[in-house]
Amino acid sequence: GNSVTQMEGPVTLSEEAFLTINCTYTATGYPSLFWYVQYPGEGLQLLLKATKADDKGSNKGFEATYRKETTSFHLEKGSVQVSDSAVYFCALSKNTGNQFYFGTGTSLTVIP
């Protein structure tokens, strides 16, 4: 079946540190891959996406590359800020009922 596995949190980093949040997926065919972010007290927002292998999604300094050979879509940022503190969800979408499959979320706290 289809599923997403992402690294467990919580993750605590100092400001300007390098961030990696791992995400791997299981799916048949060619899913689209997403990262969503949920800031404290807010709903989910689309952070970035990639729709085919080797695509790189990027937004707000975050990047993720669709790696079909390793079935991964790791989220990276070179220098995190306090304002990046949030919960990050990796997700995949298949055109079979337009259903999204989400990971359990990784909580990130950035300290000054």
Add this chain to the structure above:
Amino acid sequence: EAGVTQSPTHLIKTRGQQATLRCSPISGHTSVYWYQQALGLGLQFLLWYDEGEERNRGNFPPRFSGRQFPNYSSELNVNALELEDSALYLCASSFSAPPEDQPQHFGDGTRLSIL
């Protein structure tokens, strides 16, 4: 542009009661999705409505149901509430599927607490 709006923000019920949650999609979006975000379980897909029809549902019992109105707003109904139904319920909307990479836009959720 107004985002996805959900009401109420918080809802407190007791076991056995019924809950109704409401969602208004972004203008122009015809698809509405419902998710349950329970502690430790991540986000789980509940229901998808498009053009007034239920298109798909996740692995939830029949006491979870809903509908979509002609103006594309939606209701989620949960009957015979159980303690484990306590969760944040998120609604999302998008343009009608396909294409499969149509991103969903999420509301802030309704926090349902069962006492």
